[in-house]
Amino acid sequence: MTSPLRLGIAGLGTVGVGLVRIIQRNADLLTLRTGREIVISAVSAKSRTRNRGVDxxxxxxxxDPVALARRDDVDVVIELMGGENGPAKALTEAAIDAGKDIVTANKAMLALHGQELAERAEEMGVALRFEAxxxxxxxxxxxxxxxxxxxRITRIKGVMNGTCNYILTRMEDAGLPYETVFDEASQLGYLEADPTLDVGGIDAAHKLTLLSAIAFGVKPDFDAIQTSxxxxxxxxxxxxxxxxxLRIKLLGVARVTGRGLEQSMSPCLVPADSPLGQLKGGMNMIVIEGDAVEQVILRGPGAGEGPTASAVIGDVVDIARGMHLPVFGQPATTLQAAVSAKATAAKPWYLRMSLLDKPGALAKVAEALGNAGVSINRMRQYGHQDTRAPVVIITHKTTRDAIDHASALAVKTGVLVGEPVAMAIEED
Amino acid sequence: MTSPLRLGIAGLGTVGVGLVRIIQRNADLLTLRTGREIVISAVSAKSRTRNRGVDxxxxxxxxDPVALARRDDVDVVIELMGGENGPAKALTEAAIDAGKDIVTANKAMLALHGQELAERAEEMGVALRFEAxxxxxxxxxxxxxxxxxxxRITRIKGVMNGTCNYILTRMEDAGLPYETVFDEASQLGYLEADPTLDVGGIDAAHKLTLLSAIAFGVKPDFDAIQTSxxxxxxxxxxxxxxxxxLRIKLLGVARVTGRGLEQSMSPCLVPADSPLGQLKGGMNMIVIEGDAVEQVILRGPGAGEGPTASAVIGDVVDIARGMHLPVFGQPATTLQAAVSAKATAAKPWYLRMSLLDKPGALAKVAEALGNAGVSINRMRQYGHQDTRAPVVIITHKTTRDAIDHASALAVKTGVLVGEPVAMAIEED
Structure with missing residues (x-):
């Protein structure tokens, strides 16, 4: 049997504790499956004395996590501290420079510094893995x-933030407003310390950045994703x-077009009876389309101690088995700068507006849409609320540009309360 | 760059042609992702002159496929001939003995001879891979x-035969009887040359055999699966x-129980709104449950030129990248003989019977069920057809043994036409 694979774990929050539990509980299995023992040499976290329920x-x-990365008895550094800069990045760089393999769950760090870290890791011949x-x-x-x-991957789409999906499905199931469910999620501990990372779509866009890099051979470029x-x-x-x-999902879409790569993370409508539409609670789902495979759909828990630690240990198992491949699936130096395309694909759009309760208001809005070249497929006006009337319009297929133009013209009519809410309908 | 990886392809049916197409079309991508060229040295098939639409x-x-396996300019043998014995097995053995890596799509061969082939391959230090x-x-x-x-995997379940799923969903969608849809599927070329392999559940049970071996560390043992x-x-x-x-699916279930491994491939009922229930047409779906990950669901096309060839080339890419792991994920010599458990888990069952149109018939059947310890949760009697009345019973949770006993007692009453149809309801 080969020598043990020795881990140094930096960060003992939910995922770190989950990882320790798996290694303690499934030691026999891990040895059987990798041909070697997987052991923990050292750990590092903020508090040494905190009771984590694990020995x-x-x-x-x-x-000091950097000292952890440099220990002679550590082969693989597990970075579970989080944060795009600061200690996590310092630890990762120290580990690379010390010739250690790294496993991380840090989407922000890789979405923002992935190119630089991947080049450095590949130059040093170390693995940098991030399934979690x-x-x-x-x-x-x-x-x-x-x-x-x-x-040749043609499109990726999916629900990549369980917290947002929890909020949206809970709103529908319980008939509760956004604010109430947001507070619930906060009390349940579902939200990041900065909740904008979740509900602003940023966390999910970090994830899409990483998937795009692998799928399309482009440098990870968080700014290239249209995020809302x-x-x-x-x-x-x-x-x-x-x-x-239909159902509303915070949906990531990255697809190849003749003009470049279209990438967005935004609320979209999907058919209620589609796999994405059926996805409830904190689940994630990724739809991958390729020129040979047609379509594969993967679904599972998007967060949590066990599931995330399962992904970390999966990477550790690969390293223990001697598998080694470039960080983003091809050498980082061969990744291309993404050519970002504006979303030119014509889709049906959902528009919701609040109309002032004035004669002719609806006609003015309809005219504004017509002037922007947007034609109406279905329209529903709901009962008046106070002095305003909610109107929902489903357009025929049109572009984001046309929708933006139509929204601007509709605002100019002066019959709207607030701005229109516009969401693309992703039918297929 | 490393030297090219040279393939010898045996079998140029649908999948073989799909593989040739991918290698021709995506050569640049494959080189970028593996760091080497992937080339085809030689091919073998029944007819040299047949027009396959590919150069x-x-x-x-x-x-002679065996000669292909022995060529000096072949590094990896791709076995796409099919058949559990005969040329496919001879080719695989020749390739192992010649020290070549092997990629195969042959579920029957591996379900029946997997242990022997895996031990031989691992002894020779060659890869034997079978994603397809x-x-x-x-x-x-x-x-x-x-x-x-x-x-630690606790359960696997899924729909693993697209043809059966096509037949079942088509029956429901079009309201057509089994025989009519079977003939349709036959004309569409969806059925194996011996259709019993599909509709008898054998092909799907071959697949479950392979998944079980990996998931539970047991020797592949086709006979251990209760198949209908x-x-x-x-x-x-x-x-x-x-x-x-509910919807009827040909469902494979393999799960760990206190008494051993329960494995079955049989028609079951699942909730119509569950991921399995929503699965239509020729799609496949595998649900994997583990002690850390909770539940992951994978869905995609179960057959076809592109999808199956995608799986073959995935294995080739791994070999090109130098990845190497035991055939069933742990050394074949460490796989245990499966301890087969009878299905002892209590589940609700579906029973359909045809009752003779006689006074008291239903009471007699109800009494028979009661005597077998099976209690009725819901019952529906449908309108009489000729002189018989179809009755559908959903039981409270009970075991397969009790259902078999109840069915036997019900038959003994003499009020049934034919045998009861019994299917487990897989709710979760």
Missing amino acids: ISAYDWED AVAGGIPVIKALSEGLAGN GIERISIEDIRAAADLG | ISAYDWED AVAGGIPVIKALSEGLAGN GIERISIEDIRAAADLG
Whole structure:
């Protein structure tokens, strides 16, 4: 049997504790499957004394994660501290420079510094793996970079933030407004310390950045993703969508077009009876389309102790087995700068507006849409609320540009209360 | 750059042609992702002159697949001939003995001879890979043996034969009887040369055999799977299931129990609104449950040129990248003989019987069930057809043994026409 694989774990929050539990509980299995023992040499976290419900007394303690990365008895550094800069990045760089393999769950760090870190890791010949950074327990990085590596990927889409999906499905199921459910999610501990990361779509866009890099061979480029969050989704939108046989999802879409790569993370409507529409609660789902495989869909828990630790240990198992591949599936130096295309694909759009209760208001809005070249497929006006009337319009297929133009013209009519809410309908 | 990886392809049917197409079309991508060229040295098939719509003139031709396996200019042998014995097995053995890596799509061969072949391959230090053998384009072997390798797997279930799923969903959607849809599927070329392999559940049970070996560390043992097919499913069953909010699927289930491994491939009822219930047409779906990851669901096309070839090339990419792991995820010599448990888990069951149109018939059947300890949760009697009355019973949770006993007692009453149709309801 080969020598043990020795881990140094930096960060003992939910995922770190989950990882320790798996290694303690499934030691026999891990040895059987990798041909070697997987052991923990040392750990590092903020508080040494905090009770985490797991026995870490057998592991050496390091106050300084960078010192952990440099220990002679650590082969693989597990970075579970989070944060795009600061200690996590310093630890990762120190580990690379010390020639250690790294496993991380840090989507923000890789979305923003992935290119630089990947080049550095590949130059040093160390592994830098991040299955846990995207879609929790779903082995999507592996599916994309290995199982489907013979495919020219044409599109990826999916729900990549369980908290947003929890909020949206809870709003629908309980008929509660956004603010109430947001507070619930906060009390349940579902939200990041900065909740904008979740509800602003940023966390999910970090994940899409990483998937795009692998799928399309582009440098990870978070800024190339058109990102908007779910903060403006109202219970009226949820109900109107349900009326139309649709559901609202914070949906990431990255697809190849003749003009470049279209990438967005934004609230969209999907058919209620589609796999994405059926996805409830904190689940994640990734849809991958390639020129050979057609379509593969992966679904699983997007977060949580066990699922995320499952992804981390999956990467550790690969390293223990001697598998080694470039960080983003091809050498980082061969990744291309993404050519970002504006979303030119014509889709049906959902528009919700609040009309002032004035004669001719609806006609003015309809005219504004017509002037922008947007034609109406279906329209529903709901009962008046105070002095305003909610109107929902489903357009014929049109572009984002036309919708933006139509929205601007509609605002100019002076018959709207506030701005229109516009969401693309992703039918297929 | 490393030297090219040279393939010898045996079998140029649908999948073989798909593989040639991918290698020709995506050569640049494959090189970028593996760091080497992937080339075809030689091919072998039944007919050299048949027009396959793909140019194979640049590849050497071998009439004898075994000769192909022994060529000095072949590094990896791709076995796409099929058949559990005969040429496919001879080719595989020759390739192992010649020290070549092997990629195969042959579920029957591996389900029946997998242990022997795996031991031989591992002794020779060659790879024997079979992603394409299970669930077409879905990278499920990889997910199970690599991505989820840190988990103690507790259950696998899924739809693994697209043809059966096509037949069952078509019966429901079109309201057609089994025989009519079977003939349709036959004309569409969806059925194996021996259709019993599909509709008898054998092909799907071969696949479950392979998944179980990886998931539970047991020797592949096809005979350990309780297999029954869809031939007795009538349009009445389909309709009764729909009435109850359920759908019938040919479902594979393998789960760990205190007494051993329960493994079955049989028609079951699942909630119509569950992911399995929503699965239509020729799609496959595998649900994997582990102690850390909770539940991951994979869905994709179960067959077809592109998807199956995608799985083959995925294995080739792994070999090109130098990845190497045991055939079933742990050394074949460490696989245990499966301890087969009878299905002891209590589940609700569906029973359909045809009652003679006689006074007291229903009471007699109800009494028979009671005597077997089976209690009735819901019952529906449908309108009389000729002189018989179809009755559908949903039981409270009970065991297969009790259901078998109840069925036998019900038959003994003499009020039934034919045998009862019994199917477990897999609710979760």
